[in-house]
Structure formats: C-alpha cells, structure tokens
Amino acid sequence: MASTEHGAAADWLRQQAQPVRRLLRNAISYGAAQSLLVCAIAWLVSHVLAQAIFAHAGLADLRWSILGVVALVLLRAVLLYRQRACSDAAGRAVTQNVQRSLRERLRQLGPRWSTGQSAGDLVTRLVDGVDTLAPYYAGYLPQAALAGLIPTVVLLAVGLREPWSALVLLLCAPLLPVFLILAGRAAAEASTRRWLRLRRLGARFMDAVSGLSTLRLYRAAEREHERVLAAGEGYRKDTMAVLRVAFLSALVMEFFATCSIAIVAVMVGFRLMSGHLGFAEGMFALLLAPEFFLPLRAMGTQRHARMEAVAAAEGLVDILAAPVAAPLAATPVATPKAAAPNLVLRGVHASQGDSGEVLRGIDLTVPAGSRLTLVGPSGGGKSSLLAAVMGLLPLESGDIEIDGHALQAADLPVWRAQIAWLPQRPHVFNGSLRDNLLLARPDADEVSIARVLRMASLDHVVAKLPQGLDTPLGERGLGLSGGELQRLAIARMCLRDASVLLWDEPTQHLDAATAAQIEQQLDQFARGRTVLRVAHRVRDLGPQEVVAVLVGGTIVEQGTVAQLRRPGTAFAALLQEDLRA
Known part of the structure; x- marks a missing residue:
C-alpha cells in the first residue's frame, strides 16, 4: 500500500514538471556545458604544468594558456549562475502552480469539506508540504540528469587521453548508485514516518492552542503540554533517523569515491614511473577523476529533497483528489433578480x-x-x-x-x-x-x-x-x-x-x-x-x-x-x- 502511494506521489511530481520543462532543460544544458569546460580546464592546467616542469617554459611562453584557464573558469562561473537561476525559477514556478491548484481545489471543495479536516494537519500540508517541492525541482531533478550526463562526458574525455584510468573509473562507478539505491529504501521509509509525525504534531499543537482556555479551565493544560512534548520528541527522533541515514549514505559514498580516485592515482603513478604514460596525460586523468564522481555524490545529497517531496506530495495529492461537486451546466439562464426570490x-x-x-x-x-x-x-x-x-x-x-x-x-x-x-x-x-x-x-x-x-x-x-x-x-x-x-x-x-x-x-x-x-x-x-x-x-x-x-x-x-x-x-x-x- 505504501509503495502504491509513493508511486502515485512520484507520478504527480513528474506531472508538475511538465510546465517547466524548458527551464529544466536549460539548467541541464548549462550543467553539461560546464562539464565540457571542466575537461578543457583540466587539459590546459596539465599542459601548463608539464611545460613549466619538464620543458622549463617561462611565464611569457605560457601566458596564453594561463589566460585561457582564467577565461574558462570565469565562463564556468557564468554557466553555473545561469544553471542555478533556471533551476530556482523552475522550483518557484512549480510551487506557485501547485499553490494555485490547491487554492482552486479548496474553493471547489468549500467550507463543508475543510470543517471536517484537522486545521493543524491541513496547514502543515498546505505550507510545509508545498515548501518541500522547490528543492526537488530546483535541485534533485537537474542533478538526476547531470549524474548520468557529466560522468559520461568526463569518461569519454579521460578515455581519449588515458584509457586505463577511464577503465578504472568505469569499473568503480556502479558502486555508488548501488549503495544509493540500497540506502534510499530505508531513507524513504524514515522520511515518510517523519512527515506523518510532523502532520500529527501540527494537528495536536493547533488543537492545543485553540482549546487553551478549555484546557486551563479543566486543569488539563499540563497533561496536554506533556502530550505535545512527547509528539515533539517523536518528531525529533524521526528527524534524527532521517539524518543518520543521510549522513551514513554520504560517508559511504565519499569512501567509495575516495578509494576509486586513489586507485586511479596509484595506477597513474606506476605508469609514470615505468615510462608508459606522459605527465600531461596522467595529470589530466587525476584532475578529472574527482569531477567524475562529483555529480554522483551530489545526487546522494539531493535524494533527501526527493524523499521529502514524495512524502509531502502524498498529502497534497489527497487534497487534489478529493471529490468535488459536478461542474455547473454551461447553458445560460436568466440571472436571479435582486428582489426577494421564490x-x-x-x-x-x-x-x-x-x-x-x-x-x-x-x-x-x-x-x-x-x-x-x-x-x-x-x-x-x-x-x-x-x-x-x-x-x-x-x-x-x-x-x-x-x-x-x-x-x-x-x-x-x-x-x-x-x-x-x-x-x-x-x-x-x-x-x-x-x-x-x-x-x-x-x-x-x-x-x-x-x-x-x-x-x-x-x-x-x-x-x-x-x-x-x-x-x-x-x-x-x-x-x-x-x-x-x-x-x-x-x-x-x-x-x-x-x-x-x-x-x-x-x-x-x-x-x-x-x-x-x-x-x-x-x-x-x-x-x-x-x-x-x-x-x-x-x-x-x-x-x-x-x-x-x-x-x-x-x-x-x-x-x-x-x-x-x-x-x-x-x-x-x-x-x-x-x-x-
């Protein structure tokens, strides 16, 4: 049952991305362009170091290469700014669209429906729930596409100059996604529990505040205070459980990425010592090895935003799927007169x-x-x-x-x-x-x-x-x-x-x-x-x-x-x- 609800919420989240596809495509394009610039910067840096160390080239001889590196770094900063602007705009647009849809649905449902809902739970869904959507569209969705695109570009670039290092990267790459999937299941369950706990806490707190006079009159304020504290403590524990899974995932992913980079460095070092690899090619591979794993590591941190959005979307889908009255007929009729009608x-x-x-x-x-x-x-x-x-x-x-x-x-x-x-x-x-x-x-x-x-x-x-x-x-x-x-x-x-x-x-x-x-x-x-x-x-x-x-x-x-x-x-x-x- 839970997996079915998660699936419906994930489908709804994908549907909300349709109006902002252009912004998301632009953000992904800027990210892909940055990966090309990173490869070019790594090649220029390795070339400059090789010429300066082994060819004893002076600053005058390398000035154009250095200026090229500076220009590419500045261009990459511009592309990064544009990428974040497009992704943030996508997140804001989706949030505004969902807010409009919720307002319209609440108007259609009318006060008869809202009076049957817990005010605290409804406010939590409409405010905190909607706020969790922006990081999903601004962070997770673009990063999910770049996690597959950027490593491919880097792998091709390294493979053209140093095939053995590219082979090591290719063999080590599956370790991160596999662990991400395994850890993601536990994190998703913990995130759902945390979100449900937050909704219950909001409902209980709103009820306690609304009925404070009654609680004081019947000397039940202290008992209700203890219940709210217990609910808050439960929410704290659920939040820490989510953070533990997130931190553990990040630690393991960093470990695998560091080990993979170390393997590339060892291979490059041995091949340099044996004379089977040039300095520029080895340095190029070493500079790009961290960039190969960086999108996958970022994907791991952004998965938390996805889990939060999916958990919150379940409550929003319930509101949007609530049955409303049939639409009024469109046939024109006489407008009721202002005098007292029958x-x-x-x-x-x-x-x-x-x-x-x-x-x-x-x-x-x-x-x-x-x-x-x-x-x-x-x-x-x-x-x-x-x-x-x-x-x-x-x-x-x-x-x-x-x-x-x-x-x-x-x-x-x-x-x-x-x-x-x-x-x-x-x-x-x-x-x-x-x-x-x-x-x-x-x-x-x-x-x-x-x-x-x-x-x-x-x-x-x-x-x-x-x-x-x-x-x-x-x-x-x-x-x-x-x-x-x-x-x-x-x-x-x-x-x-x-x-x-x-x-x-x-x-x-x-x-x-x-x-x-x-x-x-x-x-x-x-x-x-x-x-x-x-x-x-x-x-x-x-x-x-x-x-x-x-x-x-x-x-x-x-x-x-x-x-x-x-x-x-x-x-x-x-x-x-x-x-x-």
Missing part, C-alpha cells in the same frame, strides 16, 4: 463524507418575501439544508430552483451575492471591529454602520471599547464575549442588506432579554426578504410561525406552530423536550 427544493438528496446521506428527498417551498423555520433534533440535517441552498453541499439528485431556474445551471456567484448567511458559530478575523463589519459591504458609510450596530444592540458595547470601531480583535474574536461576537455577526449580516437571509439560530448565545430585543429588530429587517432559518429554542416560536420539522434528513411535518402543537406530532415532542431543558 425558493423551491424538489426531491433534494445529498451526502456528506463519512456521514452518508444527510438530506433525503427534501421538498420545500419558501415563497418570495416569506419566512420558513427549520426545527428538529440535532443531526437532523438543518445546517446541511442551508449549505445545499448556498451551493456548498453538492446534490446527488433533485433541484434547487430560484424563481423557477435550477440552481445547478445558475451563476453561483450571482446567487450568493443575494445571500446573507448567519452561521451558528460565526468567524471573526484578526483585525479591527470595523474590518470585520466591512467584510459584508466594503463601501458602507458610517450611517449604515451605526444603524446595524443599533439593530444588533452592539452600539453600547462599541462605545465602551477603548478605540471604538477601530479596536483590534484577535483571531476568532479575542476581546469580545460569545454573545457580543454573535451580535457582531448579526450586525455584519444586516449590513450586507441581502434579499435572501439564511440564519442558523441567530440568538442562541444571547440572554433572553437581549435575544427578545434583537428578534424584534430582525423581524423588522426581514420584512420583504426571503428567510430560511434554523431554530433550536422551539418554545420561543410564535403560533403563526411556519415551520418544517427535519428528522434524519427528511421533512416529516410542515405547517404553522399552532397546527403542529397538537399531541402526537414530532413538533410537540420537540417542544416538550425544549420545555424540560
């Missing part, structure tokens, strides 16, 4: 991950400008129905119609522009209170802001804040109480001034007096708008409130509160349970 659900079926089918044959009509309240036990499908109306939960069958037009064929951004959604747990971003309000309507003026603050009974809270609307709020609303955060979300929803309102129990976290006051304001605000809301406090519903009772993803009853309060109904059972609470 909302109809016909035979809607929908499933959500491991939860299975959450909506089963929903038939529902919310006339334009009216309000319908969804009630039912926890897990009955109320929030899922709101998500389906917003287009965040894909439908398996059935239709959602807006003024007679199927939502599957409508322009979702246009439809969502008419929606104001008030979730049960609204999110507040790190920024000022004003910034969080203006998310609903960035061009809102001060008069509109003051009006919605009064509607949400938040004006007196803002007046007490040290900087008023410009008071900074921490992430998730640090600085405001739970009820104040709910009122901020209500003010933000009112500021949007949409024609369709979707509420998931807007006053659940408020005290009775404040809830009654805000309910009155919301009743006035909702007039003339199409409202679909979820209510958990059934006892607060008026006798003429139109409700639909959801049980197990199915609407079992529908009508006014006065009609459904009779004994024996599902609504009456909910009401009795609410009164006993």
Whole structure:
C-alpha cells in the first residue's frame, strides 16, 4: 500500500514538471556545458604544468594558456549562475502552480469539506508540504540528469587521453548508485514516518492552542503540554533517523569515491614511473577523476529533497483528489433578480463524507418575501439544508430552483451575492471591529454602520471599547464575549442588506432579554426578504410561525406552530423536550 502511494506521489511530481520543462532543460544544458569546460580546464592546467616542469617554459611562453584557464573558469562561473537561476525559477514556478491548484481545489471543495479536516494537519500540508517541492525541482531533478550526463562526458574525455584510468573509473562507478539505491529504501521509509509525525504534531499543537482556555479551565493544560512534548520528541527522533541515514549514505559514498580516485592515482603513478604514460596525460586523468564522481555524490545529497517531496506530495495529492461537486451546466439562464426570490427544493438528496446521506428527498417551498423555520433534533440535517441552498453541499439528485431556474445551471456567484448567511458559530478575523463589519459591504458609510450596530444592540458595547470601531480583535474574536461576537455577526449580516437571509439560530448565545430585543429588530429587517432559518429554542416560536420539522434528513411535518402543537406530532415532542431543558 505504501509503495502504491509513493508511486502515485512520484507520478504527480513528474506531472508538475511538465510546465517547466524548458527551464529544466536549460539548467541541464548549462550543467553539461560546464562539464565540457571542466575537461578543457583540466587539459590546459596539465599542459601548463608539464611545460613549466619538464620543458622549463617561462611565464611569457605560457601566458596564453594561463589566460585561457582564467577565461574558462570565469565562463564556468557564468554557466553555473545561469544553471542555478533556471533551476530556482523552475522550483518557484512549480510551487506557485501547485499553490494555485490547491487554492482552486479548496474553493471547489468549500467550507463543508475543510470543517471536517484537522486545521493543524491541513496547514502543515498546505505550507510545509508545498515548501518541500522547490528543492526537488530546483535541485534533485537537474542533478538526476547531470549524474548520468557529466560522468559520461568526463569518461569519454579521460578515455581519449588515458584509457586505463577511464577503465578504472568505469569499473568503480556502479558502486555508488548501488549503495544509493540500497540506502534510499530505508531513507524513504524514515522520511515518510517523519512527515506523518510532523502532520500529527501540527494537528495536536493547533488543537492545543485553540482549546487553551478549555484546557486551563479543566486543569488539563499540563497533561496536554506533556502530550505535545512527547509528539515533539517523536518528531525529533524521526528527524534524527532521517539524518543518520543521510549522513551514513554520504560517508559511504565519499569512501567509495575516495578509494576509486586513489586507485586511479596509484595506477597513474606506476605508469609514470615505468615510462608508459606522459605527465600531461596522467595529470589530466587525476584532475578529472574527482569531477567524475562529483555529480554522483551530489545526487546522494539531493535524494533527501526527493524523499521529502514524495512524502509531502502524498498529502497534497489527497487534497487534489478529493471529490468535488459536478461542474455547473454551461447553458445560460436568466440571472436571479435582486428582489426577494421564490425558493423551491424538489426531491433534494445529498451526502456528506463519512456521514452518508444527510438530506433525503427534501421538498420545500419558501415563497418570495416569506419566512420558513427549520426545527428538529440535532443531526437532523438543518445546517446541511442551508449549505445545499448556498451551493456548498453538492446534490446527488433533485433541484434547487430560484424563481423557477435550477440552481445547478445558475451563476453561483450571482446567487450568493443575494445571500446573507448567519452561521451558528460565526468567524471573526484578526483585525479591527470595523474590518470585520466591512467584510459584508466594503463601501458602507458610517450611517449604515451605526444603524446595524443599533439593530444588533452592539452600539453600547462599541462605545465602551477603548478605540471604538477601530479596536483590534484577535483571531476568532479575542476581546469580545460569545454573545457580543454573535451580535457582531448579526450586525455584519444586516449590513450586507441581502434579499435572501439564511440564519442558523441567530440568538442562541444571547440572554433572553437581549435575544427578545434583537428578534424584534430582525423581524423588522426581514420584512420583504426571503428567510430560511434554523431554530433550536422551539418554545420561543410564535403560533403563526411556519415551520418544517427535519428528522434524519427528511421533512416529516410542515405547517404553522399552532397546527403542529397538537399531541402526537414530532413538533410537540420537540417542544416538550425544549420545555424540560
């Protein structure tokens, strides 16, 4: 199973290289050109030494050869710079492409998918995982090609001048790749364990930070601290295991390379002493022997980048392969009008991950400008129905119609522009209170802001804040109480001034007096708008409130509160349970 996952991740990594093939080819070409320059430099250096030692040539006689060496060295530096520029550009381009693909896939998957994921694990995959890709494309891929190309060029050059030394290099060359393959298996397993440990550590740390107040309240902070330390220690051990394998591989490869170079040096020395080899040819072979093994040794160090990229790619492939809703039909339809629309659900079926089918044959009509309240036990499908109306939960069958037009064929951004959604747990971003309000309507003026603050009974809270609307709020609303955060979300929803309102129990976290006051304001605000809301406090519903009772993803009853309060109904059972609470 692990090998199959590694294979899929490696295939995906190769696919990402397609858009940057030109940059990679340029980097490899610059590297190959450097190998030719190295051979030329080695020949000039050996020629200069031979002439200076044995022919007693002076500096004036050798000045052109020396200048040639300097020129070739400078040219090699330029080629090295160009090679690294192309490989680094390839790494950056792939990283940016993958980031765009992940953003698009996350947009397609929607918040319903992300809420089922561990935030820490997801952040680790999207940040640390993507960061591991650049070294793979900038370092490993070009080096993998050069590891076969440069030794071939060097071997041919040495073979033309000193065949016996070339034969030794050829016989010793397989030792390094064979050991690299053997060590690579253990290193790949260790790298995968390390990456999985990092994902778990990220998830645990994020959970601990998010729930720090709860942990302190229940005096469990020390226990969680110990668990995080244990997870960190496990990650440290896995990291050291990867480094041990990497260092051992480098040591063994250096040993084999050094022994091979020593064998070439011994052979050259004996042949020089016997007079069967000229000094220039022997020096040429000795100078190129390290260059023959250098790409293979560099390949060994770059293999770590490949293992990291493959391990991280498995998590990225999981995100990109997650199923998304079928694409909307491209047939043009009339754009929903800005006035309050008529909302109809016909035979809607929908499933959500491991939860299975959450909506089963929903038939529902919310006339334009009216309000319908969804009630039912926890897990009955109320929030899922709101998500389906917003287009965040894909439908398996059935239709959602807006003024007679199927939502599957409508322009979702246009439809969502008419929606104001008030979730049960609204999110507040790190920024000022004003910034969080203006998310609903960035061009809102001060008069509109003051009006919605009064509607949400938040004006007196803002007046007490040290900087008023410009008071900074921490992430998730640090600085405001739970009820104040709910009122901020209500003010933000009112500021949007949409024609369709979707509420998931807007006053659940408020005290009775404040809830009654805000309910009155919301009743006035909702007039003339199409409202679909979820209510958990059934006892607060008026006798003429139109409700639909959801049980197990199915609407079992529908009508006014006065009609459904009779004994024996599902609504009456909910009401009795609410009164006993």
